[in-house]
Amino acid sequence: MVNPILLIVVPLGLAFALPIVNLISKKIIKYIPVLAFLFNLILSLLLIPKVLEQTIIVKIGGFHPPFGINLFVGPVGILFSTLIALAGFLVSIYALSYIKEGPKEKYHILYLLLLTGATGVVLTGDMFNLFVFFEILCISSYALVAYLGNKAGIESSIKYLIQGSVGSSLLLLGIGLLYGQLGTLNMADIANQINSISSPSIFVPMIFIITGLGIEAAIFPLNAWLPDAHSSAPSSISAILSGIAIEVGLYAVIRVIFTIFNASSFLMFFVFLGVLTLLIGEMSAFSQKNIKRMLAYSSIGQIGLIMFAISLNTQLGISAGFFQMISHTLGKGLLFLSVGFLIYKTGSMKISSFEGIGKKMPITSLLFTIGAFSIVGLPPFAGFASKFMIIKAALTTGQLLFTVLIGVILLGTVIEGAYFFKVIQSIYFKGTTDIIKRDEAPLIALISMSIFVLLIIFIGVYPDFIARILNSAASEFINRIDYIRSVLG
Amino acid sequence: MEFLSNYIYYIGAFGLIFIGLFIILVKHNLIKVIIGIGILDTGVNLFLIAVGYISKGTAPIFSKAGLDANNMVDPVPQALVLTSIVIGVAILALALSLAIRLYKHYGTLDLRKIKEQRW
Amino acid sequence: MKKIISLILLFIICLGIVFCLQDIPFGAAKTKVGHYYIDNGREETGATNIVTSVVLNYRGFDTLGEVTILFLAAIGLGAVLATLKKKGKRQIEPASLILKTGCRFLFPLILLFGAYIFIHGHLTPGGGFQGGAIIASAFLLVYLGCRERKINEVANKITESIAGLVFIVMGLIGLTVGGHYFLSNFMPKGEINTLFSSGIIPIIYIAIGFKVGSELTGIIDNLMEKS
Numbered sequence: 001m002v003n004p005i006l007l008i009v010v011p012l013g014l015a016f017a018l019p020i021v022n023l024i025s026k027k028i029i030k031y032i033p034v035l036a037f038l039f040n041l042i043l044s045l046l047l048i049p050k051v052l053e054q055t056i057i058v059k060i061g062g063f064h065p066p067f068g069i070n071l072f073v074g075p076v077g078i079l080f081s082t083l084i085a086l087a088g089f090l091v092s093i094y095a096l097s098y099i100k101e102g103p104k105e106k107y108h109i110l111y112l113l114l115l116t117g118a119t120g121v122v123l124t125g126d127m128f129n130l131f132v133f134f135e136i137l138c139i140s141s142y143a144l145v146a147y148l149g150n151k152a153g154i155e156s157s158i159k160y161l162i163q164g165s166v167g168s169s170l171l172l173l174g175i176g177l178l179y180g181q182l183g184t185l186n187m188a189d190i191a192n193q194i195n196s197i198s199s200p201s202i203f204v205p206m207i208f209i210i211t212g213l214g215i216e217a218a219i220f221p222l223n224a225w226l227p228d229a230h231s232s233a234p235s236s237i238s239a240i241l242s243g244i245a246i247e248v249g250l251y252a253v254i255r256v257i258f259t260i261f262n263a264s265s266f267l268m269f270f271v272f273l274g275v276l277t278l279l280i281g282e283m284s285a286f287s288q289k290n291i292k293r294m295l296a297y298s299s300i301g302q303i304g305l306i307m308f309a310i311s312l313n314t315q316l317g318i319s320a321g322f323f324q325m326i327s328h329t330l331g332k333g334l335l336f337l338s339v340g341f342l343i344y345k346t347g348s349m350k351i352s353s354f355e356g357i358g359k360k361m362p363i364t365s366l367l368f369t370i371g372a373f374s375i376v377g378l379p380p381f382a383g384f385a386s387k388f389m390i391i392k393a394a395l396t397t398g399q400l401l402f403t404v405l406i407g408v409i410l411l412g413t414v415i416e417g418a419y420f421f422k423v424i425q426s427i428y429f430k431g432t433t434d435i436i437k438r439d440e441a442p443l444i445a446l447i448s449m450s451i452f453v454l455l456i457i458f459i460g461v462y463p464d465f466i467a468r469i470l471n472s473a474a475s476e477f478i479n480r481i482d483y484i485r486s487v488l489g
Numbered sequence: 490m491e492f493l494s495n496y497i498y499y500i501g502a503f504g505l506i507f508i509g510l511f512i513i514l515v516k517h518n519l520i521k522v523i524i525g526i527g528i529l530d531t532g533v534n535l536f537l538i539a540v541g542y543i544s545k546g547t548a549p550i551f552s553k554a555g556l557d558a559n560n561m562v563d564p565v566p567q568a569l570v571l572t573s574i575v576i577g578v579a580i581l582a583l584a585l586s587l588a589i590r591l592y593k594h595y596g597t598l599d600l601r602k603i604k605e606q607r608w
Numbered sequence: 609m610k611k612i613i614s615l616i617l618l619f620i621i622c623l624g625i626v627f628c629l630q631d632i633p634f635g636a637a638k639t640k641v642g643h644y645y646i647d648n649g650r651e652e653t654g655a656t657n658i659v660t661s662v663v664l665n666y667r668g669f670d671t672l673g674e675v676t677i678l679f680l681a682a683i684g685l686g687a688v689l690a691t692l693k694k695k696g697k698r699q700i701e702p703a704s705l706i707l708k709t710g711c712r713f714l715f716p717l718i719l720l721f722g723a724y725i726f727i728h729g730h731l732t733p734g735g736g737f738q739g740g741a742i743i744a745s746a747f748l749l750v751y752l753g754c755r756e757r758k759i760n761e762v763a764n765k766i767t768e769s770i771a772g773l774v775f776i777v778m779g780l781i782g783l784t785v786g787g788h789y790f791l792s793n794f795m796p797k798g799e800i801n802t803l804f805s806s807g808i809i810p811i812i813y814i815a816i817g818f819k820v821g822s823e824l825t826g827i828i829d830n831l832m833e834k835s
Contacts, residue, residue: 003783003790005783005790009776009779009780009790012672012676012776013772013773013776013777015676015679016679016769016772016773016776017769017773018769019765019766019768019769020765020766020769020770023762023765023766058790059789060668060669060789060790060791061665061666061668061669061782061789061790061791061792061793062788062789062792063652063665063666066640066641067641067644067645067666068666068667069666069667069668069669069670102687102690102691103686103687103690103691106683106684106686106687106690107687109683110680110683110684110687113676113679113680116676120673126670128569128572128667128670129667129669129670129673132572132576132670132673132674132677133673135576135579135673135677136673136676136677136680139576139579139580139583139677139680139681139684140680140684142583142587142684143583143680143683143684143685143687143688144687146587146590146687146688147687148691149590149688149690149691149692151594151595151605152605154587154590154591154594154688155591155594155603155605157587157688158519158584158587158588158591161580161583161584161587162513162522162526162584165526165529165530165580165584166510166513166526166529168576168580169506169509169526169529169530169533172533172537172573173506173533173536176533176536176537176540176566176569177625177628177632179537179540179565179566179569179639180540180631180632181628181631181632182639183639183640183641183642184639184640184641185565185641197631198631200627200628201627201628201630201631203624204624204625204627204628205628207624495634495635496629496634498634499629499634503622503625507618507621507622510614510618510621511614511615511618514610514614514617515610515611515614539634540632541642542634542635543635543636543637544635546635548659548733549645549646549657549658549659550656550657550658550659550732550733551650551656551657551658551800551801552656552657552731552732552801558646558647561646561658563639563642564642564645564646564649564658564659564661564662565639565641565642565645565662565667567659567662568659568662568663568667568670571659571663571674571735571737572670572671572673572674574737575674575677575678575737576674576677578678578681579677579678579680579681580681582681582682582685582827582831583681583684583685583688585831586684586685586688586689586830586831587688589689589692589831589834590688590689590692593692
């Protein structure tokens with residue numbers, strides 16, 4: 001009785017039930033997301049060994065694909081759903097003490113649905129179903145960005161909404177063009193028939209779909225919304241948007257490129273786009289004075305790095321890309337969560353206002369520092385292991401071009417190190433040296449952030465622990481024939 | 490003339506899509522941009538319906554005996570459009586509520602004047 | 609300048625689409641999937657309206673997502689407008705007697721029509737979304753006509769939640785009791801083209817009707833109150 005469909009249905013049902021629970025008691029609603037994602041985490045962990053043995057195809061309504069919708073629970077899907085459940089669980093624990101104002105029950109419903117949408121996107125095996133879950137993800141993030149209701153939040157939300165809805169229209173248009181040519185919406189069936197039509201006619205829907213998904217994934221020319229939206233949302237939501245939402249968008253892009261269109265010639269373009277995204281993100285982050293905008297630009301840089309790694313199109317490169325996604329989710333999540341309380345106590349987002357806070361809030365500052373070290377890529381944290389793996393993957397291809405690009409990426413890492421150390425310097429080594437009364441973040445938030453730290457160190461020290469699932473995930477992307485065969489039978 | 494009668498739905502659908510995109514790209518008033526989003530959605534929906542049409546087809550409903558199944562239009566795009574309309578409604582509702590809040594904050598809906606957030 | 613760049617961009621997109629559309633002739637024969645639904649839809653789901661059988665059975669999971677999106681819009685709109693400060697009470701000018709009587713007369717009829725549409729969703733054109741929208745329009749009429757009346761927000765919320773839960777519970781019953789598939793049509797299909805036929809489809813459509821009606825009413829209520 002462990003059916004992967006419960007990963008989507010249980011949080012959805014709890015979200016539907018939440019308004020009634022709120023009428024009965026206003027105190028217990030904030031524990032419901034914790035429960036939901038604890039359930040998802042346990043279920044995902046239980047499913048991992050089964051999925052590694054054999055892919056699970058869930059037929060919804062009992063109809064065979066391509067006639068019904070199916071979920072494709074492969075290594076990639078289960079890897080992402082575990083990651084989503086883990087981040088969702090920890091952030092919802094953090095939110096117990098962080099969310100104190102505003103319409104709280106609506107926050108929890110939107111939060112549940114945001115992560116349900118993300119889980120749906122990574123598990124579904126149907127193109128239109130992907131669109132529907134993608135919209136759930138997008139619409140709940142529009143609403144959550146505007147949750148605080150201040151000037152910045154509303155403005156960034158409306159910018160995000162305009163760009164996102166154009167993107168989703170383009171995505172739907174692309175799906176419509178594909179349906180018109182192939183007459184099916186099932187991803188495996190599309191992938192099976194994609195070679196039967198001429199390449200210019202595939203190219204147009206592919207561009208539409210990649211553009212539509214790329215807006216959420218924040219690929220370089222399409223990421224104008226990201227710094228505003230990620231910096232204006234409540235910090236717990238910024239952690240989810242940076243750690244989960246853009247990576248789910250990137251997952252959708254690479255799933256479309258690898259599995260559906262089999263467009264490996266397109267990946268060369270993506271390598272350059274990735275490096276460009278990395279450089280632009282890091283350079284913009286360097287000149288920021290607002291800490292959350294700095295972190296948001298740093299996310300753009302990390303997305304560029306992941307794109308570069310996956311576009312290498314080798315087993316090692318793709319698994320390195322997934323590893324970087326995991327370490328980015330943990331690291332950036334930790335950074336946003338700790339910054340949330342730093343901002344809460346100082347009342348300002350300016351980096352200059354953090355001077356001397358290392359004495360006032362030593363634990364939170366330490367957690368921030370660990371997150372920053374992991375993102376920059378210092379040993380023994382997870383960021384080091386993943387960046388090292390990316391460099392190794394690029395060098396083993398043996399091509400001169402990739403070796404040159406590795407140099408550019410290292411330059412980006414140096415810039416990244418520079419701006420993070422600037423912040424750390426202002427936290428510890430500036431401002432008054434007097435002993436100030438300590439004013440720490442609440443215990444429950446510290447616990448949740450410490451679990452992030454433990455995971456970062458654990459994965460950094462034992463990268464082999466997740467090597468198997470990363471390898472199977474990479475082979476799922478490379479062997480698209482297996483994907484088609486396991487769905488269509 | 491035959492070309493026009495064959496492709497009139499496609500032309501209409503893509504005409505709406507381009508009008509919508511053009512409004513979103515060029516106009517500065519937020520309400521006009523939201524209207525543009527609505528027109529864009531409508532265009533996409535019309536395109537999806539046009540994809541499923543077959544010449545001289547009927548609705549795919551077996552309401553009485555003797556209806557020819559070969560003459561019915563493709564039901565899948567209709568189901569997709571139902572979903573897509575609902576998504577369009579959801580986005581429009583959210584956009585309008587944000588417009589209300591934005592107007593309360595700034596006293597204007599001109600997107601050129603709303604520049605709190607900078608690069 | 610901006611206009612010219614936009615037009616050039618649109619022109620490029622246009623060229624690409626024209627290229628692509630040559631492969632999608634207008635009015636051509638049905639696709640494989642569509643053909644399957646029309647040929648087997650009646651036996652497999654028991655609904656005479658094939659669109660309904662696609663929406664609720666073959667692609668029922670999409671519809672669950674769709675219902676979620678509408679729910680999301682209502683909640684998101686509430687969250688965005690919740691922190692808005694009211695400017696004091698709005699001046700309401702009472703409507704004339706003719707308007708009031710007309711609204712009171714039409715209100716139950718529109719409700720009845722909406723209910724008819726969603727109960728007969730598997731037989732005739734229409735269904736839960738359309739019926740729900742009609743029901744919401746009845747409440748909108750009351751808001752515009754009998755201006756001092758308000759809907760009961762608690763009842764609205766409860767209807768919304770219960771209707772959503774019915775959908776999910778029907779799916780879960782299908783998962784556990786009948787057939788081991790989420791949203792499988794486990795109930796007897798009945799005689800085709802009668803009201804009591806096609807298994808879980810009418811039940812889910814009734815739930816959707818209530819849910820869409822209460823959600824759209826909630827959206828109207830929020831926008832009326834807060835603007």
